[in-house]
Amino acid sequence: MSTVTRTPVQQETSFAGRRRLRGLAWLMVRQHRAALIACTAATVIGAAWIIHERGTMLDSLHAAGWPAKPVDTLDPDMVQRLDGSFSDVARYIGYLPLLFGVFIGAPLISADQEHGTARLVSTQSVPRLRWLLWKLGFALGLVLMTTGVLGALFGWWWRAVRPVVSSTWLDGTVFDNSLPVLTALVLFTTTLGIVVGALVRRAVAAMTVTFFVTAAALLGADYFRNRLATPRRVAFPLDGAHPAVLTDAVQVDQWVGTASGKVYGWGTCVNDAAPEACRAKLGIVNSVWDYFGYDQMATLQWTAAGLLVGAGVVFVAVAVLRTRRTAL
Amino acid sequence: MSGTATSGGDDGRWALEARGLGKKYRRGWALREESFRVPAGRVCGLVGPNGAGKSTLLGIAARLVEPTRGELRIFGRPVGDPTVMPRFAYLGQDKPLFKRFTVAECLRMGQELNPGWDQAVAERIVREGNLAPSARIGSLSGGQRTRVAFALAFGKRPELLLLDEPMSDLDPLARDEIGSLLMSEVAERGTTVLMSSHMLSEVEHMCDYLLVMAGGRVRMAGDTDELVPLHTVVTGVTTDGRLPDALASHTVIDVRTAGRQFTALVRHEAPLDPAWQLAEPSLEEVLLGYLRHPEAPALLSPTAVPGHREEHAA
Numbered sequence: 001m002s003t004v005t006r007t008p009v010q011q012e013t014s015f016a017g018r019r020r021l022r023g024l025a026w027l028m029v030r031q032h033r034a035a036l037i038a039c040t041a042a043t044v045i046g047a048a049w050i051i052h053e054r055g056t057m058l059d060s061l062h063a064a065g066w067p068a069k070p071v072d073t074l075d076p077d078m079v080q081r082l083d084g085s086f087s088d089v090a091r092y093i094g095y096l097p098l099l100f101g102v103f104i105g106a107p108l109i110s111a112d113q114e115h116g117t118a119r120l121v122s123t124q125s126v127p128r129l130r131w132l133l134w135k136l137g138f139a140l141g142l143v144l145m146t147t148g149v150l151g152a153l154f155g156w157w158w159r160a161v162r163p164v165v166s167s168t169w170l171d172g173t174v175f176d177n178s179l180p181v182l183t184a185l186v187l188f189t190t191t192l193g194i195v196v197g198a199l200v201r202r203a204v205a206a207m208t209v210t211f212f213v214t215a216a217a218l219l220g221a222d223y224f225r226n227r228l229a230t231p232r233r234v235a236f237p238l239d240g241a242h243p244a245v246l247t248d249a250v251q252v253d254q255w256v257g258t259a260s261g262k263v264y265g266w267g268t269c270v271n272d273a274a275p276e277a278c279r280a281k282l283g284i285v286n287s288v289w290d291y292f293g294y295d296q297m298a299t300l301q302w303t304a305a306g307l308l309v310g311a312g313v314v315f316v317a318v319a320v321l322r323t324r325r326t327a328l
Numbered sequence: 329m330s331g332t333a334t335s336g337g338d339d340g341r342w343a344l345e346a347r348g349l350g351k352k353y354r355r356g357w358a359l360r361e362e363s364f365r366v367p368a369g370r371v372c373g374l375v376g377p378n379g380a381g382k383s384t385l386l387g388i389a390a391r392l393v394e395p396t397r398g399e400l401r402i403f404g405r406p407v408g409d410p411t412v413m414p415r416f417a418y419l420g421q422d423k424p425l426f427k428r429f430t431v432a433e434c435l436r437m438g439q440e441l442n443p444g445w446d447q448a449v450a451e452r453i454v455r456e457g458n459l460a461p462s463a464r465i466g467s468l469s470g471g472q473r474t475r476v477a478f479a480l481a482f483g484k485r486p487e488l489l490l491l492d493e494p495m496s497d498l499d500p501l502a503r504d505e506i507g508s509l510l511m512s513e514v515a516e517r518g519t520t521v522l523m524s525s526h527m528l529s530e531v532e533h534m535c536d537y538l539l540v541m542a543g544g545r546v547r548m549a550g551d552t553d554e555l556v557p558l559h560t561v562v563t564g565v566t567t568d569g570r571l572p573d574a575l576a577s578h579t580v581i582d583v584r585t586a587g588r589q590f591t592a593l594v595r596h597e598a599p600l601d602p603a604w605q606l607a608e609p610s611l612e613e614v615l616l617g618y619l620r621h622p623e624a625p626a627l628l629s630p631t632a633v634p635g636h637r638e639e640h641a642a
Contacts, residue, residue: 015432015435015451015461019439019440022440023440023441024440024441026437026440027437027440027441030433030436030437031426115424116422116424117424117425117426119390119392119418119420119424120424120426120480121441122391122392123390123391123392123413123417123418124413124437124438124441124442124484125413125414125441125442125443125484126413126441127413128391325394327353327387327392327393327394328392328393
């Protein structure tokens with residue numbers, strides 16, 4: 001049969017490997033070796049890159065006299081360049097949810113079902129449920145490792161240069177890429193991929209479906225970010241300075257209002273022939289802002305994370321129930 | 329664990345015991361609440377046309393498919409009990425293996441996932457096929473892959489081997505090689521085998537027990553040595569183009585006429601008319617008769633009927 005001839009001595013050595021990992025742990029690491037290496041590489045390279053970029057950025061800023069000098073007095077070209085490098089890293093981290101959903105979540109169970117290896121493993125002496133839980137645990141472990149490190153480092157970078165970067169804390173650039181939202185978001189997309197895979201049972205089809213569903217979900221999540229908490233409202237004189245509560249706040253909506261609290265659309269009277277007279281007639285004296293204060297960031301992030309993880313738990317439950325009893 | 333593994337105990341006598349076992353898929357019943365059993369230590373052929381329910385039965389026994397009705401016991405334990413897992417090995421039609429694993433890694437998987445793993449047996453089977461431990465599964469031929477799958481199955485040291493058309497995709501040479509490998513391992517260990525096959529000659533050659541299925545029902549079950557002698561091939565002359573009335577007192581399984589002559593496979597209930605030409609059929613002829621006529625009355629030898637011994641008297 002085989003044309004390969006070997007001496008028994010060689011065969012002896014090549015069969016006997018050291019057994020550092022045992023049982024399903026070994027199978028997980030061996031079967032998902034590529035994913036493990038990719039995630040480790042992404043974590044290490046990403047971490048090194050963030051640390052390096054953060055150092056470079058702070059060096060440039062300190063050399064330019066920041067934080068003693070306010071940001072708006074710095075060289076705008078330099079600020080723009082630094083902001084660009086920040087956004088670049090953020091963009092790459094922003095691909096993680098989609099990548100994890102499509103390449104780790106979707107094929108996790110579907111590839112085993114498609115190639116019959118689910119049958120192979122579950123007819124050894126390990127109950128199917130235990131194998132399934134190991135698979136899920138392994139995938140979620142990869143998510144936690146990668147996003148935990150990258151999210152923490154990214155948040156650490158952002159907090160150091162917050163006044164310099166153009167993105168506000170509610171922008172996806174910052175909000176989605178720092179902890180705990182990054183981890184929760186990737187958990188969400190990965191479990192979404194897993195449940196799609198468990199239902200579709202074909203790896204490539206599951207990956208395609210996951211890609212579109214995840215893309216849609218991420219767009220939807222972007223839209224819902226502003227609705228995670230009730231914005232606060234503050235009114236201040238039309239021509240007056242912003243009150244202190246608006247420092248680091250993110251504006252959600254803007255109105256004009258009367259002294260009694262009645263609000264009008266922001267554009268009211270702006271295009272009138274005589275804006276002043278128009279305002280006087282309606283009694284508009286205030287500028288009214290709906291905003292999220294910086295102190296609400298944690299609330300918003302944890303609410304988002306809670307919702308995403310909750311959805312993830314549902315996905316995992318569906319995937320387990322579906323795969324546990326289905327005929328393989 | 330209740331000391332049921334000991335030989336001689338009632339539990340150990342029956343490798344498989346089905347009671348009212350049924351499986352319904354969305355498209356209908358694949359297995360219709362059947363009861364039968366297979367004694368331990370036998371090589372049992374599972375024969376039937378496509379869609380007869382053979383793979384479903386093997387799938388239930390291998391815990392891949394959950395029965396809709398009834399129960400299946402393996403060596404006396406319900407199949408849902410995880411302690412039966414080390415006692416059987418299953419080899420599916422497509423013999424799935426991890427394509428990126430090497431041969432050695434495949435065996436390593438067996439070692440990691442089976443408490444009773446016998447590395448020496450598995451290695452010997454692989455070596456006999458001159459397979460390099462470092463060869464990737466994806467680069468092996470169908471026969472070589474089947475050999476690795478068999479090494480995994482035998483390395484588990486199963487008491488029951490469930491084979492779903494194990495040799496259907498092999499060339500004659502590989503088929504012969506794997507066949508003798510199977511028979512020698514089985515003979516050495518006294519493993520019970522339940523093997524589905526479309527190759528009747530293979531069944532005749534390897535099996536000493538039979539389970540014939542059609543349309544989700546068991547049509548015939550029992551010892552080949554018991555079942556075959558119950559049948560006779562009768563050749564005679566038709567009367568007015570019809571079968572002679574004397575034949576009606578026997579169970580006619582299959583009949584073919586050519587001109588004035590008829591040839592019938594009958595299950596004889598009484599001595600047959602000596603005017604006819606009588607011959608003992610081969611196993612293949614009996615199997616073909618039952619496969620052609622799934623509506624023929626089922627024949628279960630006493631050993632194949634769980635609980636009550638005399639119902640389908642032989």
